[in-house]
């Protein structure tokens with residue numbers, strides 16, 4: 001399991017390791033520099049074979065210190081290395097200063113000069129060691145001008161110049177994935193503003209990835225991410241296994257990251273996510289896997305609910321019933337087979353279509369915004385545990401079920417319980433938590449903000465996106481990134497969210513399902529896996545149909 005450490009957590013880990021006497025700061029810096037050189041050679045083996053030319057751009061802190069180590073190690077390999085320092089050598093922190101001084105025994109460290117840098121000899125590799133986790137404000141213009149990917153055009157064959165970012169592309173905030181901008185520098189629509197256009201070809205970070213590598217602009221700017229082990233493993237607080245009590249401090253990255261390119265490779269039985277998905281054993285009964293009720297909208301508005309219902313059934317619910325207004329029964333009947341169908345006009349009569357063996361409700365997709373939806377949500381939330389499940393039925397609230405409470409979210413928060421999950425996209429999130437949505441736009445970490453939302457609502461909250469964050473009121477947080485080699489751009493299609501709501505409900509409705517946050521995390525992973533398995537041309541209806549293939553590869 002990978003924990004995503006913030007800048008402060010990383011600094012605390014480093015200090016603890018140094019204070020324990022097991023390692024010095026200089027040793028860590030040496031390992032960091034070595035890690036970058038190793039990653040460079042692994043990524044582009046041709047660079048390992050012969051000597052090349054590097055332009056190493058160092059900043060005023062320890063990120064710059066790593067740069068001086070890299071310069072020395074490349075020079076030792078026979079490379080020609082040009083080094084520029086943004087800042088003053090006398091002001092470098094001690095370890096960076098030591099590596100600067102060691103470098104200038106054999107090479108030069110030129111003062112930063114944009115024209116001089118861009119008119120110098122063409123490098124094969126640019127090393128961006130200007131700012132790492134210590135970035136505190138927007139990138140200075142003279143740094144941005146050199147790091148901008150267009151800057152490479154000053155040289156011939158610029159497309160073949162590789163840029164390696166040390167810890168992160170400078171300008172990226174590793175806690176939140178934002179790039180701070182000067183207040184008067186709003187992004188012109190046509191071109192990325194300074195800082196955001198610092199796109200690396202390879203980013204090498206240390207010990208563990210940071211949230212900002214996966215949130216917001218992180219994947220776009222980091223492009224490819226490698227993690228160098230700098231020997232801090234033994235000092236990390238090993239929480240390890242999914243299922244341990246929530247760690248309110250550290251977010252975890254949903255893995256495995258690298259599974260599921262075009263041809264699915266089977267995962268070891270018993271590993272995540274199969275370890276948390278309900279198993280089908282011989283002799284099992286359909287009620288062992290739960291009865292899920294999905295509510296659909298009125299006449300002509302049933303598609304979203306039907307997709308959610310089918311996703312719930314494919315995800316593993318033993319029975320799924322679609323409940324719709326009676327006027328819409330005929331149109332739904334013409335489209336459904338394995339999914340059962342009941343008509344309900346008066347939300348107060350929920351008991352007529354949902355007996356106490358119902359273990360899950362999914363409300364929102366296509367349901368319509370208004371008092372009827374509110375009443376249905378309140379009726380579902382009022383349900384107590386049934387005879388087969390010692391827990392209350394899970395309630396997944398998505399789309400219109402959320403928007404129906406936009407005027408007074410507190411009413412909703414007063415009624416949700418620990419088996420409730422809200423699955424907003426950004427727009428729906430802003431309707432329920434306007435101040436928190438504003439905070440994300442203002443560069444607060446999405447992880448922290450969704451944590452606050454879960455604490456305020458008193459239930460699990462899942463904020464959708466290419467970076468999906470799931471948190472519970474205790475502060476546990478998982479980040480699922482459909483990025484790097486798990487990018488799933490095909491999911492940007494109408495109805496994909498409806499399917500996700502159904503998948504979460506289908507998994508969590510099982511009486512033997514894992515904790516809600518864990519089931520939701522598995523559902524998000526499966527959802528992306530289905531999209532990746534299907535690939536281009538995907539429409540939302542394809543997602544549930546792809547599930548059997550993905551589940552088979554999990555040896556379930």
Ligand SMILES: NC(=O)C1=CN([C@@H]2O[C@H](COP(=O)(O)OP(=O)(O)OC[C@H]3O[C@@H](n4cnc5c(N)ncnc54)[C@H](OP(=O)(O)O)[C@@H]3O)[C@@H](O)[C@H]2O)[C@@H](O)CC1
Nearest residue numbers: 014029032060061062063131132133134135136137138167
């Ligand atoms: N922690 C670990 O375990 C390990 C860490 N390692 C490495 O250390 C890196 C962190 O080093 P770091 O803390 O010195 O921060 P870093 O990113 O070099 O920047 C700080 C300097 O930049 C300045 N500054 C900031 N923003 C600015 C701006 N916009 N414009 C101008 N100046 C600005 C800031 O100035 P100040 O804000 O203090 O005025 C300060 O001088 C980390 O990313 C990794 O590469 C590895 O060696 C191995 C183990």
Ligand SMILES: Nc1ncnc2c1ncn2[C@@H]1O[C@H](COP(=O)(O)OP(=O)(O)O)[C@@H](O)[C@H]1O
Nearest residue numbers: 425464465466482488491492494495496497498
């Ligand atoms: N570019 C993308 N990469 C990965 N996942 C995406 C992307 N765009 C959308 N998604 C996912 O697709 C789903 C879209 O949900 P939502 O916005 O509710 O759409 P809809 O209302 O059309 O169903 C979410 O699960 C979201 O995380």
Ligand SMILES: [K+]
Nearest residue numbers: 128131166168
């Ligand atoms: K950097």
